[in-house]
Amino acid sequence: MEPFTSFTGTAVPLDVDNVDTDAIIPKQFLKRTERTGYGQFLFYDWRFKVGKERQDFILNEDRYQGASVLLARKNFGCGSSREHAPWALSDYGFRVIIAPSFADIFYNNCFKNGILPIVLSEDDVDLLFQRTNEKKGYQLSVDLESQRVIDSHGFEAYFEVTPYRKRLLQKGLDEIGSTLEFKDKITSFEEKHRIYYTIERNEKASI
Amino acid sequence: MGKTLYDKVYDRHVVYQGEDQPSILYIDLHLIHEVTSPQAFEGLRMNNRVVSRPDRTLATMDHSIPTTDRLLPFRDEVAKKQVKTLEENCREFGIQLFDLQSEKQGIVHVIAPELGLTQPGQTIVCGDSHTSTHGAFGALAFGIGTSEVEHVLATQTLKQDKAKTLAINITGELPKGTSAKDLILSIIGKYGHDYATGHVIEYRGEVIQNLTMEERMTVCNMSIEMGGRAGLIQPDEVTFNYLKDKQYVPKGEQWEEALSEWRLLYTDDDAVFDQTVEFDASEVVPQVTWGTNPGQGAGITDVVPSPENLPITQRKAAEKALQYMGLQSGTPFDSIKLDKVFIGSCTNSRIEDLRKAAKIVSGYRVADSLHALVVPGSQTVKRQAEKEGLDQVFIKAGFDWRESGCSMCLGMNEDVVLEGERCASTSNRNFEGRQGKGARTHLVSPEMAAAAAIKGHFVDVRNWVTKEREEVGS
Numbered sequence: 141m142e143p144f145t146s147f148t149g150t151a152v153p154l155d156v157d158n159v160d161t162d163a164i165i166p167k168q169f170l171k172r173t174e175r176t177g178y179g180q181f182l183f184y185d186w187r188f189k190v191g192k193e194r195q196d197f198i199l200n201e202d203r204y205q206g207a208s209v210l211l212a213r214k215n216f217g218c219g220s221s222r223e224h225a226p227w228a229l230s231d232y233g234f235r236v237i238i239a240p241s242f243a244d245i246f247y248n249n250c251f252k253n254g255i256l257p258i259v260l261s262e263d264d265v266d267l268l269f270q271r272t273n274e275k276k277g278y279q280l281s282v283d284l285e286s287q288r289v290i291d292s293h294g295f296e297a298y299f300e301v302t303p304y305r306k307r308l309l310q311k312g313l314d315e316i317g318s319t320l321e322f323k324d325k326i327t328s329f330e331e332k333h334r335i336y337y338t339i340e341r342n343e344k345a346s347i
Numbered sequence: 348m349g350k351t352l353y354d355k356v357y358d359r360h361v362v363y364q365g366e367d368q369p370s371i372l373y374i375d376l377h378l379i380h381e382v383t384s385p386q387a388f389e390g391l392r393m394n395n396r397v398v399s400r401p402d403r404t405l406a407t408m409d410h411s412i413p414t415t416d417r418l419l420p421f422r423d424e425v426a427k428k429q430v431k432t433l434e435e436n437c438r439e440f441g442i443q444l445f446d447l448q449s450e451k452q453g454i455v456h457v458i459a460p461e462l463g464l465t466q467p468g469q470t471i472v473c474g475d476s477h478t479s480t481h482g483a484f485g486a487l488a489f490g491i492g493t494s495e496v497e498h499v500l501a502t503q504t505l506k507q508d509k510a511k512t513l514a515i516n517i518t519g520e521l522p523k524g525t526s527a528k529d530l531i532l533s534i535i536g537k538y539g540h541d542y543a544t545g546h547v548i549e550y551r552g553e554v555i556q557n558l559t560m561e562e563r564m565t566v567c568n569m570s571i572e573m574g575g576r577a578g579l580i581q582p583d584e585v586t587f588n589y590l591k592d593k594q595y596v597p598k599g600e601q602w603e604e605a606l607s608e609w610r611l612l613y614t615d616d617d618a619v620f621d622q623t624v625e626f627d628a629s630e631v632v633p634q635v636t637w638g639t640n641p642g643q644g645a646g647i648t649d650v651v652p653s654p655e656n657l658p659i660t661q662r663k664a665a666e667k668a669l670q671y672m673g674l675q676s677g678t679p680f681d682s683i684k685l686d687k688v689f690i691g692s693c694t695n696s697r698i699e700d701l702r703k704a705a706k707i708v709s710g711y712r713v714a715d716s717l718h719a720l721v722v723p724g725s726q727t728v729k730r731q732a733e734k735e736g737l738d739q740v741f742i743k744a745g746f747d748w749r750e751s752g753c754s755m756c757l758g759m760n761e762d763v764v765l766e767g768e769r770c771a772s773t774s775n776r777n778f779e780g781r782q783g784k785g786a787r788t789h790l791v792s793p794e795m796a797a798a799a800a801i802k803g804h805f806v807d808v809r810n811w812v813t814k815e816r817e818e819v820g821s
């Protein structure tokens with residue numbers, strides 16, 4: 141995962157409330173067993189009609205080609221827990237998503253995939269939508285260290301992110317590795333923690 | 348200050364609480380299925396890691412499998428590969444798998460409770476957002492992404508900050524002819540699709556105490572449709588009676604010990620929730636959704652709303668939804684004609700759901716204009732239904748009677764709603780394209796779905812005339 145420090149990119153406005161993960165990546169693309177290559181399926185049913193790009197969908201407009209900052213509306217990423225959603229967004233090229241609110245699981249999944257989800261107030265988001273619509277090639281810059289979003293026309297907003305998640309993005313942390321450093325603690329927890337059953341081993345197990 | 352049920356379960360599972368990172372939370376039960384796990388296993392292999400506790404992990408296949416004859420080969424090559432990958436992964440890492448040949452196979456959220464794996468006070472995770480279902484037992488259960496599936500496989504823990512808490516106190520009495528599904532749809536309709544974001548919900552009050560375990564599961568199942576991280580219900584005698592003698596539940600002396608531990612799982616009187624709301628169940632009428640999120644619903648006696656009459660913040664979404672759904676404002680719900688009816692999914696595919704639907708269907712025939720199917724939640728449910736002769740009621744009426752799986756809830760297999768078709772579905776999501784590209788989904792209870800299948804359009808199930816069924820089966 142590419143470490144995230146600061147970033148500047150073209151913004152694209154997706155003016156829809158409650159964008160769910162079924163819309164971000166429809167289920168017919170969830171049967172693959174890889175983690176990569178989902179960008180081509182991003183927003184598939186909105187982006188394509190019988191395999192051809194739909195001109196009425198914002199991501200297909202010329203002026204937004206190469207966009208890497210997604211402006212979105214409230215409750216973005218609601219629905220299923222599929223991590224295929226951030227995989228598709230990041231594979232397509234998005235590094236930042238700005239919205240007034242996100243669904244929990246999606247929000248959490250973003251940090252594991254090098255995407256920074258930023259919550260700004262409704263008013264700020266409205267303003268950014270307006271500027272993106274008005275100014276061709278409108279760009280936003282994000283500085284993770286100081287937790288700020290700015291544009292070159294005087295916009296500046298501070299956003300919240302927990303120190304842990306910040307580090308996760310900045311350093312590209314191996315979360316599992318860092319938890320495994322607590323292996324002793326986990327083991328001693330297990331010794332006194334009671335669970336009333338044991339699930340049998342797979343009888344076809346090879347190890 | 349006292350503790351909420353959530354606090355109690357959470358605190359019991361904290362392995363490590365650091366200053367600079369979220370708590371490391373121990374996970375008691377990890378459920379796995381074919382769609383969100385392959386990349387997690389791949390990650391383990393790439394880093395030379397093993398599964399920490401195969402004995403706390405259970406796999407099944409449910410999402411992308413066919414629900415027709417199990418002996419026929421898969422027609423979908425990609426789905427077949429996914430299922431095969433799960434088989435190989437479970438073999439390699441020693442994880443118990445209830446595959447298509449297993450008599451215990453079923454939707455992951457149906458099988459864990461019926462096997463007695465879901466127990467009060469546990470932490471349960473699965474790479475599926477409807478894991479909230481298990482909260483009906485007073486277990487802290489939530490959906491996770493694939494990176495977290497890998498984390499749990501490798502460490503049997505999860506890093507998680509504490510959520511906020513929301514109490515929904517449900518007062519009054521659920522009126523005759525309405526169900527747990529109508530209750531939860533009404534709650535989501537009232538508060539909205541994202542109301543509980545960042546919160547763990549505790550459903551409280553007499554109405555909840557009077558629900559059966561299966562009804563409680565229907566309620567908790569849909570917590571995520573309100574944005575909730577999890578849903579919880581305090582375990583009580585109803586819970587314990589349901590669990591007693593289930594396969595994985597302790598027996599004898601251990602059962603008594605478990606009981607005394609489980610009886611401590613309640614919210615203290617002086618505990619404080621971050622938010623508390625009251626909901627009066629007496630007003631509930633059978634629900635039908637008209638939009639493309641579960642919060643866009645109304646009572647069967649209503650008409651399709653006009654966006655102008657909705658709060659300004661909901662208008663645009665409502666217009667878009669009505670357009671997608673092909674609905675005119677002002678249309679009475681009971682005049683909306685259907686092409687498909689789906690009875691199934693982890694929300695409503697348990698034995699009580701099938702009994703209730705069969706009671707409506709018995710003695711009637713499915714309308715000629717539509718295709719209706721019943722997909723039991725598990726092989727256990729299917730066997731039980733067949734023992735009671737419910738399958739015959741459905742088949743005689745003209746329903747398809749299928750093998751267990753997620754099926755048309757998300758249409759990853761061949762059970763899809765076609766473009767422009769309208770479906771009454773007992774599942775939990777009516778998102779655009781959820782049941783198939785261009786599919787129009789109306790969420791309803793099993794009773795409402797069954798009645799709609801007979802009439803070909805929605806009807807108020809409170810006025811349904813049931814016919815006596817001749818005794819069939821043993």
Ligand code: SF4
Pocket residue numbers: 409410454455456475477692693694752753756757774775
């Ligand atoms: S039945 Fe539907 S909601 Fe439930 S686990 Fe399967 S796909 Fe998910």
